[in-house]
Structure formats: C-alpha cells, structure tokens
Amino acid sequence: MKSSMLDNEVSSSEAPNPETGTDETSDTESFKCELPRSRQSGSKGKNLTGAPVIEVINVKKSYILGDMEVPILNDINLTVYEGEFLAIMGPSGSGKSTLMNLIGFLDRPTEGKIIIKGLDINELSDKEVARLRGLEIGFVFQTFNLIPRLTALENVELPTYANAREGVDTRKRAKELLNLVGLGDRMHHKPGELSGGQSQRVAIARALINDPAILLADEPTGNLDSRTGCEILNMFTRLNEEGRTIVMITHDPEIAKYADRVVLVKDGIVQSSKE
Numbered sequence: 337m338k339s340s341m342l343d344n345e346v347s348s349s350e351a352p353n354p355e356t357g358t359d360e361t362s363d364t365e366s367f368k369c370e371l372p373r374s375r376q377s378g379s380k381g382k383n384l385t386g387a388p389v390i391e392v393i394n395v396k397k398s399y400i401l402g403d404m405e406v407p408i409l410n411d412i413n414l415t416v417y418e419g420e421f422l423a424i425m426g427p428s429g430s431g432k433s434t435l436m437n438l439i440g441f442l443d444r445p446t447e448g449k450i451i452i453k454g455l456d457i458n459e460l461s462d463k464e465v466a467r468l469r470g471l472e473i474g475f476v477f478q479t480f481n482l483i484p485r486l487t488a489l490e491n492v493e494l495p496t497y498a499n500a501r502e503g504v505d506t507r508k509r510a511k512e513l514l515n516l517v518g519l520g521d522r523m524h525h526k527p528g529e530l531s532g533g534q535s536q537r538v539a540i541a542r543a544l545i546n547d548p549a550i551l552l553a554d555e556p557t558g559n560l561d562s563r564t565g566c567e568i569l570n571m572f573t574r575l576n577e578e579g580r581t582i583v584m585i586t587h588d589p590e591i592a593k594y595a596d597r598v599v600l601v602k603d604g605i606v607q608s609s610k611e
C-alpha cells in the first residue's frame with residue numbers, strides 16, 4: 337500500500353468501535369452510507385484510460401458432482417481496467433464467488449483464459465502464479481478464512497511468510513493495518529475470540545499486507561453493521577483513489593453505488609454492465 341493510506345489516521349469519529357458488540361447485521365439491511373463526494377453521481381466520471389489489469393475471456397467453469405458435470409459459468413467475458421472500482425452483483429448461487437476465485441487464482445477455469453496484468457495464468461508455473469497472487473492480489477473472502485489457532489496479528493502477517501515485499505517491516509505494517517481497521521486492541525485475540533465483523537476487518541487487513549495492486553472482496557461488508565460497513569467502504573474508496581483496482585461482490589445496490597461500474601452475473605454469463 338502506498339504510505340499515504342497508512343499515514344491517513346482514522347479520526348475517532350470515523351473509527352469503527354470494536355467495543356460496540358453490534359458488528360453483525362441482518363442480510364436484508366441496506367446500508368445508508370453517505371457517499372464520499374468522489375462517489376456521488378455526476379462527479380464519479382472517472383476517466384478509465386488505464387491498461388486492462390484483469391481480463392476474463394470466454395471462461396467456463398463447471399463442477400463434477402458424482403458422474404454429472406454441473407455448469408456454473410457458461411461464457412464469462414469481463415475486462416477490468418487499472419484503477420477501476422467494479423461491483424459484481426447477481427442472485428445467490430449465480431457463480432459470483434466462483435468467478436472471483438478464478439480471478440484470484442484459487443481455482444482454474446474449465447475453459448477459457450484469465451489474464452492478470454498481461455500475464456496469462458495458463459502459461460505461468462505454479463510458483464509464478466503463487467508469487468503474482470501473493471504480491472499483486474489481496475483477497476477478502478466471503479467467509480473470512482482466518483486461521484483459528486493464529487492471533488489476529490499473525491493472521492494479517494501470514495501471507496508474508498510465503499511472499500513479501502523487500503525492505504518492509506511486516507510486523508510493523510500488520511500492526512498499522514490492524515489499527516487502521518480499528519482493531520488495535522484486538523491484535524492478540526484469536527478468531528474464535530472475535531465477532532464476525534471484527535474477523536471481517538482482520539481479513540481486510542490481511543488482504544492489504546503486501547500492498548496489492550488488485551483488491552478482490554467477496555461481500556466484504558456482509559457481516560458488518562452499517563457504521564463499520566460504511567467505514568470499510570470509505571477505506572476501499574481511498575485505496576481505489578490511490579490507484580488500486582478493486583473488484584467487490586455485493587448483493588446490496590446501496591453498496592454497489594461506491595463502484596465506478598456494476599456488472600451482473602446471471603445464468604452463467606455477465607448479463608449487463610452499467611455505469
């Protein structure tokens with residue numbers, strides 16, 4: 337991450353309060369965040385002249401269940417440009433997480449190509465894929481995927497054990513990120529001792545540890561109350577304004593308003609694309 341983000345102290349009025357115990361929210365509650373000025377319609381008009389950073393070309397994905405092949409993604413074509421903030425919407429079970437797993441190299445397509453920063457995943461070795469993923473892609477999972485026996489701090493540091501940027505004090509950076517997400521006083525807690533919203537914030541800090549160019553977030557506010565969720569979205573907005581490309585899955589149209597562009601995944605294809 338560029339240093340500006342960490343230098344940007346979260347003011348006490350903005351900072352999420354880990355003590356409220358009201359982190360969880362119902363799925364049906366729609367966020368009512370005050371959109372930052374840069375996100376309000378009319379002033380969004382970002383000029384996306386950057387290079388494509390994510391290219392999904394004729395991608396198909398099916399799962400084998402018993403002796404049946406179940407198609408999930410039929411023919412996905414999607415280009416995400418450098419510096420873009422894209423929201424992916426679509427009904428439950430439509431394949432949004434499946435698509436994000438493919439973009440984040442957690443799974444391979446049955447057919448088709450995924451190109452990240454000009455590199456075709458199919459042509460990279462496992463080692464090259466691991467390095468590209470470790471340094472360039474931050475992933476916030478729908479179900480957090482924290483390691484239960486590690487503390488919050490160790491969970492945030494974990495990706496750096498495999499891949500780290502040279503000259504970075506990863507322990508210091510992990511602490512700064514935990515402070516940034518409002519968990520300075522929960523660093524030594526294990527996931528079982530954290531609420532859902534706090535776990536989500538640890539997962540976000542972990543995604544940012546290697547200063548990735550691309551942030552993939554699967555329902556990042558799904559377990560947060562409105563106030564904390566708005567904080568996270570404002571953080572994403574700042575990260576995006578600093579040049580990161582963000583792809584975020586959400587079921588909430590209010591949250592999708594933060595994005596430059598919204599696409600809909602339905603019936604195995606990208607059905608529509610609107611500003």
Ligand SMILES: Nc1ncnc2c1ncn2[C@@H]1O[C@H](COP(=O)(O)OP(=O)(O)OP(=O)(O)O)[C@@H](O)[C@H]1O
Pocket residue numbers: 399400401408426427428429430431432433434435478
């Ligand atoms: N490993 C797997 N094996 C078999 N089927 C799977 C697997 N993972 C996902 N699926 C199926 O793929 C479909 C799409 O799942 P996915 O998790 O991508 O949906 P989604 O759009 O993210 O839904 P939600 O909004 O509920 O998170 C579902 O029908 C699911 O049952």
Ligand SMILES: [Mg+2]
Pocket residue numbers: 432433434478554
């Ligand atoms: Mg999902």
